[in-house]
Amino acid sequence: MRSILNITDLSLEELDQLIATAEDMIADPKKYSEVCRGKKLATLFFEPSTRTRLSFEAAMLELGGSVLGFSEASSSSAAKGESVADTTRVVGCYADIIAMRHPKEGAPVVAARKAGVPVINAGDGGHNHPTQTLADLLTIWRNRHTFEGLTIGMCGDLKFGRTVHSLVGAMARYAGVKFVFISPEELKIPQYVITDELEPRNIPYKEVTTMEEVMPELDVLYMTRVQGERFFNEADYIRLRDTYILTPEKLTTAKEDLIIMHPLPRVNEISVKVDDDPRACYFQQVLNGKFMRAALIMKLLEVNV
Amino acid sequence: MIIGQIKDGIVLDHITAGRGMDIYKILELDKLDCTVALIERAVSPKMGRKDIIKIDQAMDIDFDVLGYIDPGITVNTIRDGEVVERRQMALPERVVGVLKCKNPRCITSVEQELTQEFKLTDRKNQVYRCIYCDHKASK
Numbered sequence: 054m055r056s057i058l059n060i061t062d063l064s065l066e067e068l069d070q071l072i073a074t075a076e077d078m079i080a081d082p083k084k085y086s087e088v089c090r091g092k093k094l095a096t097l098f099f100e101p102s103t104r105t106r107l108s109f110e111a112a113m114l115e116l117g118g119s120v121l122g123f124s125e126a127s128s129s130s131a132a133k134g135e136s137v138a139d140t141t142r143v144v145g146c147y148a149d150i151i152a153m154r155h156p157k158e159g160a161p162v163v164a165a166r167k168a169g170v171p172v173i174n175a176g177d178g179g180h181n182h183p184t185q186t187l188a189d190l191l192t193i194w195r196n197r198h199t200f201e202g203l204t205i206g207m208c209g210d211l212k213f214g215r216t217v218h219s220l221v222g223a224m225a226r227y228a229g230v231k232f233v234f235i236s237p238e239e240l241k242i243p244q245y246v247i248t249d250e251l252e253p254r255n256i257p258y259k260e261v262t263t264m265e266e267v268m269p270e271l272d273v274l275y276m277t278r279v280q281g282e283r284f285f286n287e288a289d290y291i292r293l294r295d296t297y298i299l300t301p302e303k304l305t306t307a308k309e310d311l312i313i314m315h316p317l318p319r320v321n322e323i324s325v326k327v328d329d330d331p332r333a334c335y336f337q338q339v340l341n342g343k344f345m346r347a348a349l350i351m352k353l354l355e356v357n358v
Numbered sequence: 359m360i361i362g363q364i365k366d367g368i369v370l371d372h373i374t375a376g377r378g379m380d381i382y383k384i385l386e387l388d389k390l391d392c393t394v395a396l397i398e399r400a401v402s403p404k405m406g407r408k409d410i411i412k413i414d415q416a417m418d419i420d421f422d423v424l425g426y427i428d429p430g431i432t433v434n435t436i437r438d439g440e441v442v443e444r445r446q447m448a449l450p451e452r453v454v455g456v457l458k459c460k461n462p463r464c465i466t467s468v469e470q471e472l473t474q475e476f477k478l479t480d481r482k483n484q485v486y487r488c489i490y491c492d493h494k495a496s497k
Contacts, residue, residue: 157464157468158491158493159464159466159488159492163465177465245487249480
């Protein structure tokens with residue numbers, strides 16, 4: 054029995070396998086429509102997140118399985134003060150696999166130790182969000198058919214953006230990758246991401262404050278939302294919220310085959326005028342996320358086609 | 359200055375100068391009934407200055423804790439006035455139940471019955487991270 058709490062829990066070979074499964078599922082969904090018949094997925098969302106929860110549930114339903122769970126802590130025993138360990142131990146008696154989101158960092162580690170069934174981290178505070186990264190990787194793969202040699206720009210909230218940290222961890226394992234971190238001083242990428250992921254592998258990176266100065270060199274532009282709930286101080290949030298907005302004008306110097314990504318939901322950091330640009334891939338990411346979650350559920354349940 | 363030889367006990371040698379009192383407190387040596395000598399800033403040909411702790415009684419020592427605090431320490435076990443074992447400390451892979459995660463967003467900040475556990479992630483820079491949230495431990 055195995056859980057996935059961090060994207061680096063998966064080897065590069067396993068990522069390749071998941072991508073291959075997802076692509077096969079996209080090509081022939083019928084082949085997969087009954088593979089999880091009789092299996093139950095529990096979605097334990099201690100923090101609201103409609104899209105990630107629905108993505109997991111849609112993935113399981115498309116595999117022929119069933120879903121149960123809760124969508125906020127107030128409708129679970131957590132509201133009565135039950136610990137994560139106890140909640141997941143109980144749910145492990147009902148379900149075959151758990152997808153869990155929790156506002157506290159590391160909560161899925163506790164769940165994985167106690168549940169007795171595989172646990173997938175569906176986001177733990179500002180820490181990790183491995184299945185978003187799976188969606189991101191499939192999106193890059195389907196547009197470029199390689200991960201090697203890409204220059205990846207990440208823009209916005211790089212300090213609290215868990216999707217950013219997970220994607221850096223995943224992409225840093227491929228040869229020839231370069232990173233460009235675009236953020237205000239207050240929301241810079243944490244030093245540990247640089248010292249743990251990039252420096253030991255001598256991966257080139259630079260930190261800048263505007264996207265215009267680096268736009269022509271990017272193969273991927275990963276935009277993020279400045280999330281209000283990650284701030285202790287609301288005044289800081291309001292001051293920084295509108296700092297980095299992508300517009301068609303800023304894209305005039307970008308490569309023709311740039312991939313524009315965003316984990317969604319967006320507030321206003323990508324103008325809706327960019328949505329019709331063929332380089333905008335953020336809604337593809339949503340669909341890709343469902344297929345990669347389905348592939349991961351199959352892998353952890355050891356289900357084969 | 360002369361500190362007497364011990365017959366049966368433990369000598370913690372090569373403690374980084376200034377850390378002796380921290381180790382004295384963490385190992386709770388004040389709770390022992392025997393003689394304990396803390397020697398601070400002793401002259402050392404190898405280290406310049408070092409601290410030494412002599413404990414006039416056999417006792418179990420948590421080597422992981424000691425290795426985490428000061429990996430350069432040598433633990434000498436004395437029996438009948440002779441050194442019978444000399445053990446060089448090293449950075450442990452895990453430190454359990456000693457440090458507390460200071461990240462306010464960590465699950466351990468709200469579920470306090472969880473065992474605090476840190477893993478070594480960077481041996482060169484002696485970096486330990488919380489196994490739950492990956493927050494860096496501070497000594």
